[in-house]
Amino acid sequence: MSEGDPSIIEGWRACVAAAASRGTSLRLRGAGTKDFYGEQLAGEPLDLRDWRGIVDYEPSELVITARCGTPLSQIEAALAAHDQFLPFEPPAFGADPTIGGVIAAGLSGPRRMFAGAARDFVLGTRLLTAQGEQLRFGGQVMKNVAGFDVSRLLCGSLGILGILTEVSLKVLPRPRLERTVRLELPAAAAVAAFNRWAALPLSLSGAAWADGIAWVRLAGAPAAVRAAREQIGGDLAETELAESFWNDLRHLRLPFFATGSLWRVSVPPATAPLDIPTKPLIDWGGALRWYADLPAHVPVREHARSAGGSALAWRGPAPESRFHPLSPVTAALHRRLKQRFDPAGVFNPGRLIAGL
């Protein structure tokens, strides 16, 4: 089958209709790099990789449009050829996810607090619905407020509302220069420093802490990077070392992550270290805290909640649910949206929220 052959979508449509009429469900799957992610995997797998290819990319428009099955590596290579990139640095977990999966999961890497999250770069989507219709939301332009912002709603929806068949993403020029400095600091001091620097006009693009070392990445015009380096101090990390650190952090390949269980805690960035007995790995300038191999009795959710955040059981045993529980009002809205978009419950049942 050639790229973009409409019979691919026809085939999916038939699968969706068949599942709806039989009362079964489909498990939407790209490259499977995030099979571990979400509450549960259920339904008959529907491989979405055939619908692939870059549909449109004009560097001066700062937009790339690709079919959902397009490998992330292909998109990143096309962008790199024009010195552009996806600023939200989606994690690939050491493999090659599809762009549809990247957006459906909505995960962002180390640049998230400085450049934006995946959803911030979503301009448009196409959705194949439970009714077999292909809908288009948003578009390829930078600003678009016609209708509700369904495209951003789909980002991070883990496929529960339908099949994301195409996405249009905003892209940016690569920073002219990137430099990383390292400072030896305890966690509390690192968090305080990250937030002090973030409140100054310094061109930060990453701020993480692991094992007693604060890593600060600076990006932008050479003059701006120089000025920021002077203010921050620390030791300049060699380019190769720095690149491998940020890449390994982005794809969760640092030794820290090679553990059985993993909690991902999202808090306001300046939150003092949580009263949790193991050392975290801190990313996003303090806004993201990872904890490895925590004893089961540690009330991570309670800690996160009282800091004004939430906790996700990334890997390993989860208490009542992997994702932080929703408030009753929000949960009711989720149920009603799911009910209206996918009344027969065809798509990824229970993946985002148990029972949905």
Added chain:
Amino acid sequence: MDFSGSAITMAAMAGSEVTDIAAALRQVLPPECVLGRPEERRPYECDGLTAFRELPAVVVLARTAEDVRRTLLTCQRLRVPLVARGSGTGLSGGATPHPAGVLLSCARMNRVLEVDAVNRLARVEPGVPNLKVSEAAARHGLYYAPDPSSQVACSIGGNVAENSGGVHCLKYGLTVHNVLGLRGYTVDGELLELGGAAADGPGLDLLALAIGSEGLLMIVTEVIVRLIPRPPCAQLVMASFADVHSAANAVAGIIAAGIIPAGLEMMDRKATAAVEPFVHAGYDLAAAAILLVESDGTPEEVREQVQEIEQVLRGAGAGAVHVSGSEAERLLLWSGRKNAFPAAGRLSPDYYCMDGTIPRKHVGRVLEAIEQMEDRYGLRCMNVFHAGDGNLHPVILFDANEAGSWERADRFGAEILELCVALGGTITGEHGVGLEKLNSMCVQFSPAERAAFFAVKESFDPQGLLNPGKLIPTLVRCAEYGRMHVHGGALAHPGLPRF
């Protein structure tokens, strides 16, 4: 004004019903917050789109979130529509009242509740004017980035409802990129908290959905906005072009060179000529179009970037290129741009501001098409817009007292929007759909897409009490619009595929 096509179909209410609603509200709210007399309600009959007017049945001036909740519960009990209003500067009729409903003004909820400099955020009530947020944050060297030209007046609640932009959103993003969380009430009066000070949360991104939802999904009572550090230095480059095409190409050239300026605006000669006599900004009136390109950052960074920008502009055929020599001059150059709409008001008794967005590469082409439309409709149109984002603001000048003039302006605007859609763009970049662009929504979206919007609406507000009749056109309305179009033989681009 012709209202035959509007979504408001309900007849004006009988006097006794108005009294009932007001009486019910007075039982749960301080009496002075409930306005029932026609002369008290009159000031709320329209927003910034003055062509659309309706007298609301009752006006509520909320002071607290609890006032909002009680108003919602009362509306719910009486099955009465509710339209929220911030400062009433919206340009699409989003805050046009419902004749049988309550107009809920949030203007008195205008406190900045907290500036958290360490976490770089502010918690504000919805009635706080946009500019006040930055003023409150200024002593920490921080500010709130989205800066609509109306920022002295427009409220954060209105900005959230419209997902407003500004001249600096090319680099700093729209409202959706700068709001961390919302607190408010569902139509049932239940507390709804979306997002927050932490970056990530569980579940669907309802925060993104609520932003730009034009008061159809929830009533916002508190907004957490992101604050960012004020750049130490900014400079503005002004370039003149002999034709709009070269100016448009220069815009693409700047982006292609890997530069994301803080702002990238275009004004055509009609716009500069309108503004110059009373702002004296020093615009080149001989140029067919000028570009205003801003660079911000550290002084060295700005110096480097300004040089690059100058180079690209000259390479793209700019005649004169001028760099602001002082902060005062930079602000003066901007003030001309920001006062373009009032200037239009001086040129012409009435003006109608459009808001389509197109891929940047089509800017030149659309401006030329608009020029041809000017002849066809016998109306003038000036262009002043966010060129870096491809967000056009054609300003159509007309005289409402002249018979048929508004109808022509309306059709002129609709044709521009259809061209935007045909070129892969959208009917609104930042002003919203409201009542104004309901017909154009029929052009941009298929029936199934509109049904999906209704599905979202029904998930939040099954009875359709929040700002009913706005944002999403009904099937019937689109069918009527389609017929009207074909009957008039004026379908703008018959040869182009619609979807």
